[in-house]
Amino acid sequence: MSGHSTYVPKSPVMKWFESRLPLFGLIHSSFVAYPTPRNLNYLWTFGGILSFMLVAQIVTGIVLVMHYTPHATMAFSSVEHIMRDVNYGWLLRYLHANGASMFFIAVYIHMFRGMYYGSYKAPREVLWILGVIIFLLMMATAFMGYVLPWGQMSFWGATVITNLFSALPIVGEPIVTWLWGGYSVDNPTLNRFFSLHYLLPFMIAGVVALHVWALHVVGQNNPTGVDIKNPAKDAVPFTPYATVKDAFGLVCFLVVFAWFVFYVPNYLGHADNYTEANPAVTPAHIVPEWYFLPFYAILRAIPNKLMGVIAMFSSIAVLVFLPWLDTSKVRSAVYRPLFKQFFWVFVAVCVGLGYLGAMPPEGGYVIAARVLTAYYFIHFLVILPLLGLFETPRPVPASIADAVLAKHGGGAAAAVAMGAASAPSKK
Amino acid sequence: MKKTTLLIAGALAATLAAFAPAHASGTEKPPRVSWSFAGPFGTFDRAQLQRGFKVYREVCSSCHAMSRVAFRNLAEPGGPGFSEAQIKALAAEYKIKDGPNDQGEMFERPGRPADRFPAPFPNENAARAANGGAYPPDFSVLAKARTYERGFPWFLFDIVTQYQEQGPDYIHALLTGYADPPQGFPLQPGQSYNKYMAGNAIAMPKPLSDGQVEYPKGPDGKPAAPETVDQYAKDVTAFMMWAAEPHLEARKAMGFKVILFLIVFAGLLYFTKKKIWARVHDEAHA
Amino acid sequence: MDIKALGSKDWGANVAEIATAEPTRRDFLFIATGAVGAVGVAAVAWPFINQMNPDAQTIAAGAPVEVDLSPIAEGQIVKLFWRGKLIFVRHRTKKEIEEAEKVDVASLPDPQPDSARVKDGHAQWLVVYGNCTHLGCVPLGNQGAYDGWLCPCHGSVFDTSGRIRQGPAPTNLPIPPYAFLNDSKIRIG
Numbered sequence: 001m002s003g004h005s006t007y008v009p010k011s012p013v014m015k016w017f018e019s020r021l022p023l024f025g026l027i028h029s030s031f032v033a034y035p036t037p038r039n040l041n042y043l044w045t046f047g048g049i050l051s052f053m054l055v056a057q058i059v060t061g062i063v064l065v066m067h068y069t070p071h072a073t074m075a076f077s078s079v080e081h082i083m084r085d086v087n088y089g090w091l092l093r094y095l096h097a098n099g100a101s102m103f104f105i106a107v108y109i110h111m112f113r114g115m116y117y118g119s120y121k122a123p124r125e126v127l128w129i130l131g132v133i134i135f136l137l138m139m140a141t142a143f144m145g146y147v148l149p150w151g152q153m154s155f156w157g158a159t160v161i162t163n164l165f166s167a168l169p170i171v172g173e174p175i176v177t178w179l180w181g182g183y184s185v186d187n188p189t190l191n192r193f194f195s196l197h198y199l200l201p202f203m204i205a206g207v208v209a210l211h212v213w214a215l216h217v218v219g220q221n222n223p224t225g226v227d228i229k230n231p232a233k234d235a236v237p238f239t240p241y242a243t244v245k246d247a248f249g250l251v252c253f254l255v256v257f258a259w260f261v262f263y264v265p266n267y268l269g270h271a272d273n274y275t276e277a278n279p280a281v282t283p284a285h286i287v288p289e290w291y292f293l294p295f296y297a298i299l300r301a302i303p304n305k306l307m308g309v310i311a312m313f314s315s316i317a318v319l320v321f322l323p324w325l326d327t328s329k330v331r332s333a334v335y336r337p338l339f340k341q342f343f344w345v346f347v348a349v350c351v352g353l354g355y356l357g358a359m360p361p362e363g364g365y366v367i368a369a370r371v372l373t374a375y376y377f378i379h380f381l382v383i384l385p386l387l388g389l390f391e392t393p394r395p396v397p398a399s400i401a402d403a404v405l406a407k408h409g410g411g412a413a414a415a416v417a418m419g420a421a422s423a424p425s426k427k
Numbered sequence: 428m429k430k431t432t433l434l435i436a437g438a439l440a441a442t443l444a445a446f447a448p449a450h451a452s453g454t455e456k457p458p459r460v461s462w463s464f465a466g467p468f469g470t471f472d473r474a475q476l477q478r479g480f481k482v483y484r485e486v487c488s489s490c491h492a493m494s495r496v497a498f499r500n501l502a503e504p505g506g507p508g509f510s511e512a513q514i515k516a517l518a519a520e521y522k523i524k525d526g527p528n529d530q531g532e533m534f535e536r537p538g539r540p541a542d543r544f545p546a547p548f549p550n551e552n553a554a555r556a557a558n559g560g561a562y563p564p565d566f567s568v569l570a571k572a573r574t575y576e577r578g579f580p581w582f583l584f585d586i587v588t589q590y591q592e593q594g595p596d597y598i599h600a601l602l603t604g605y606a607d608p609p610q611g612f613p614l615q616p617g618q619s620y621n622k623y624m625a626g627n628a629i630a631m632p633k634p635l636s637d638g639q640v641e642y643p644k645g646p647d648g649k650p651a652a653p654e655t656v657d658q659y660a661k662d663v664t665a666f667m668m669w670a671a672e673p674h675l676e677a678r679k680a681m682g683f684k685v686i687l688f689l690i691v692f693a694g695l696l697y698f699t700k701k702k703i704w705a706r707v708h709d710e711a712h713a
Numbered sequence: 714m715d716i717k718a719l720g721s722k723d724w725g726a727n728v729a730e731i732a733t734a735e736p737t738r739r740d741f742l743f744i745a746t747g748a749v750g751a752v753g754v755a756a757v758a759w760p761f762i763n764q765m766n767p768d769a770q771t772i773a774a775g776a777p778v779e780v781d782l783s784p785i786a787e788g789q790i791v792k793l794f795w796r797g798k799l800i801f802v803r804h805r806t807k808k809e810i811e812e813a814e815k816v817d818v819a820s821l822p823d824p825q826p827d828s829a830r831v832k833d834g835h836a837q838w839l840v841v842y843g844n845c846t847h848l849g850c851v852p853l854g855n856q857g858a859y860d861g862w863l864c865p866c867h868g869s870v871f872d873t874s875g876r877i878r879q880g881p882a883p884t885n886l887p888i889p890p891y892a893f894l895n896d897s898k899i900r901i902g
Binding site: 081084 | 751765770
């Protein structure tokens, strides 16, 4: 989305159009001629996979709305109507419900990839923050979407999460009443959640456009963390190289998606949500969808209501400051031996928090959750700032081409690369 | 490097396991039943669904509604496989409330295939009043609304083994899990002891007993399936699973085709990608 | 690094080179991949299109309905619904039947004798769909120059047999499928 396009319209009609709106030139420079680092691995296909999932969720969602009724007395029945009577309704609903989970699997891989290779570092801070905003919008969308079937988990999830705001002093109660549109979660709540659930994906699409724009301004990071220096040697054109690789990655991802949709469609959901909402009975275990579990564990780890809510929101907010918390001059974990280990510990802590979020808040689980919550924040606030100061990075290759040669061409080329790369990449 | 990571992960898992409190509860895990509808090629056993419907109709339906299932569903593909004529006759045996008529009054008429199964009670309050305060849940999606805790690491294996029958296993176990309470087990009046019910006290009296429902006879004059509690429980549970997921067969059949297609497509894309990238790699070696 | 400088290289030429070099086997692979992809997209499109067709419940609800004619007085038009579509049941008077029968059929825009629009021996009962064949408005009964119906939207005039006589409607009001169960009861559908 930057630079001058090399696109030359051929037909007179296209020339006429292009001189008035250079749309195809923009597409050409963004998705055809765009220089892509030649050493990207398959973790970089998740950007494309996420774009696909966003479109897939919007399309299946629009179609489901044609049959869904956002009313407290009819929502559950209308979902069952979709599952039983609508042509391919079961397929569309399972695609949408499991699609949300697939979306989060992809986004977590995408985020951890960015953390591992230092993709948030200068000049990609705005790109990263836009990503955090997308993540927040996704969480809001997914939460409100889960309320719509109006099952037991929908209802009690909505109750518990909206009650988070009651932790705020003085304004808490009025805010919760305002969110509910009443004195409890009821039809007005369902209606507004439906409205917002329909709106937010389009806001996500807007921020995604900014995210892609920012990406095309600063260029893609890559496993070495070294910028493109000579496009002829370091880069390949986006089409066909990245497009075909993304397509292959996407189809492999779709195999997993299809496995869930067709063979274990309710695995990622809750059995309780097949019972219609009942304000008089709370399910034995209130747990959010799996993708919220680490944050839910952080919320429950803190015994104080307000502090728990603050800790949970901080765990996401801290991501915004990541570009400045990580003080290392080297981007990629490939050349950061210590960071690499701490990274995997952090991943394990996040998975552990996820597991604890699903367990009942009792006994040892609470203690474990406290330990891991503390570590989560220590990772960002203590380890990352200090690591950059004390860690001795391995030599970084002089260019992407050198790194590729070192990998494919054996020792001689590698020696050249090492020699040229005594200083960390800095522009 | 990998070793360190593995060690850390292992230590973390061990810590988590050590923290896990022992679940002090007398509830047993339901035994696994071999269901015809399990697995990637699972299909319902038509005869079993028909028997299950008979059990539901003659036993369960006096308290449990199934109000999202219509008579027509019984003749739809992937279901019990009744004929159109059978369900027409069946529906006509029921009286369905309809109206209001031109005089503004509700009236009863014989059921039609498009009608849903009539509920035994007009509303939840009436159902509770007739059942000592307990609400007999609607059967329509119950097989998907019930489950039991699988625990680590089994819940992970379930993705690959496609074990999705926690609900049916639980229901079958519950129906066969009535027993005499242990010495001194506190039961309220009207409650029964059940090995699989959470808390072991259930408001539903033992619903099934051997020989209670007559099964269709085979050519040798013997019932097509054993007239036992275990068989009744299996049959009615299979019927409930079909009711909860009437398109299960279509879903699994389509899934096989879709995944096969995606694997072929992925293979083609892989070779296309290799061809296209070959040029870059040649250059790298040059 | 200035990304803009990268734009100077003509990547398009590279792409063209790749596509043309070593033609046959490579081309076949590309075509096969593209074709399989196209089949996949088409297959995915179908559920999204078909979901808008009537669902199983709607189809099942379209079962035949029985109508008791005995409360309908002579000269009265009763409205009822079958499959969500409006149907007029008109108990015609002697005069209305005569008017409908004596018309020169050849002169009509949509020629049809009255006898083809009622059941034998039940000439007093006219059963027609209640939406104008022009653009679907509901015509007003006992109005217009032919005592039949007058459509308020665009002025189509129907006679006592529901046939179009004047105005933009191209055809007569269609007859739904129905049969007499006895002299005072019909089943529609």
